[in-house]
Amino acid sequence: MKYLKTRAQQGKISAKPLGKRILDHWQYYVFLAPALIFVLIFCYAPMYGVTVAFKNYSPMRGITGSAWVGFENFVKLFNLSKFWQVFKNTIVLNFIRLIFDFPAPIILALMLNEVRCHWFQRITQTVVYLPHFMSWVVIAGIMFNILSTDGVINTIISHFGGTPVKFLANPDTFRPLVVISQIWKEAGWGTIIYLAALINISPEFYEAAMIDGASRIKQLIYITIPCILPTISIMLILRMGQIMNSGFDQMFNLLNPSVYDVGDVIDTYVYRIGIVDGRFSMASAVSLFLNIINCAMLVAGDTISKKISGSGLY
């Protein structure tokens, strides 16, 4: 019986006709149906809606009724200097983030992993996970309060004789603050995945290293880090797939007109031209362009990783 079942699973022989097999599983379909309906409505219908990027959308005619214009929206878009500025801002910001944000949870996880005192480790973990559960609205609000001209930081600066800085309205300090606040909020949470990888390292490696007299730092460099490299590379590939996303939640809440030159990114731009100005086709073209770059980066990252380390996403 067991043998028959596995053969049936492999599709080599069909124990029963398809109709009968579907009927046998009807209860599973009941479980699956809500999710399928959901995905069709809320995920696949918008994918069809992307076609407005190739149309001249008019609210009167709707998506299907609007005229096709081919790549006209994209041509118009690529001729906008504003678009290229926003595009550049996005790339620059995300590149800075990749350099600083990506290693932050790895370093923090390695530090937590080195803690030998159990209760201290647990308390630190509790504290560093906490900001993840706050919304960007709250964090941006706190930042505006602390960093305002009469806020805590500027009070301390003036106390030591410095001149107050308008941190969030200054193009020079805006980018670093975006990166720092992102690390502050998510680095702790990001450690979870690396800590899981660290726990799985066999203690025998460390025992052997200790017999050879390797110091803790040497153990860290020659055992711990190589052992979590596969996890790091998977996280990096996934991160590549997000290269054009700058986190609308964060950017939109921190952005103010004085820093549009450096802080206006594609996500906020799409919102402004689409929802605020109502240029649906144009905004849709930007979204689609973004999505294509993200997917291409994901596939590229995956291919490179497979070539180098032999392990990819799939």
Added chain:
Amino acid sequence: MSFKRKSLGDNIFDIVNTVILILIGLSMLAPFWHVVVRSVLPYDEAIKSSFVLFPKKTTFEAYKYILRSERFVSSLGISFIVTVTGTVYQLAMTTFAAFALTKKTLPGRKLFFTMFIVTMFFNGGLIANYLLMRGLKMINNVLVLILPFGISCYNMLIIKSFFEGLPSDMEESARIDGADTFRVFFSIILPLSIPVVATFALFFAVDRWNGWYNAMIYINDKSKWPFVMVLREILISNDTESMQSNYVNQEYMVGDSIKMAAVIVSIFPVMIIYPFIQKYFVKGVTLGAVKG
């Protein structure tokens, strides 16, 4: 550890590591402490300095104001309803689908699986979603804060891999006793998965409670806003219209303490639940990472 003798280098390493971690931890807590202090600081203390480590006098006027303000209270009510119904809805959708996909003999399983995976990589983007919501008559409808958050494929896959790791002998013996699929799910699979379900319940609840994006895009009617949108308006848009303006003009700093008190009200429920569920969520998150 069997090797008791530690070298000097290792000791320094330990001390430096601990000190840095303490500093990191303090930097995480300091802003919250600041918010707590500002929210209870009386007006005359608040105008003296913007840097107060421990308040000498405290007042709960700001909290009283929030709990008396109709705008705050009604938006808190909306947030509460959205959080509870949204969490139940999302948990049901996600666990049901995950359970169905664990059945290896299900005809069409591969197709359904692909359908879910594709949604992880492609999305219609803001405009297509906006047009959809308009088509579904969900503009200015509180349902827009709940219905679009049914399934996130990534979470579904994690729950699925957890279900697959459950011992199958209980299900088999229940089947022999005549239990049907519904019975198997509700009386065996679900009770065995309480840690994972609790973890995701927390994640979903936090997302609904903190969620403001859909409210901002789709809800123009301010009386239907969740709390976090009202909070956003007074914190970031700096729109004091939502507070009684005469109250703010007279004593500007009181307005400031109301802002901070509103922040506390917003993060309070999360802070309360979080410690109880922390031991579960590490397991919930890492499950996906280990099993792939």
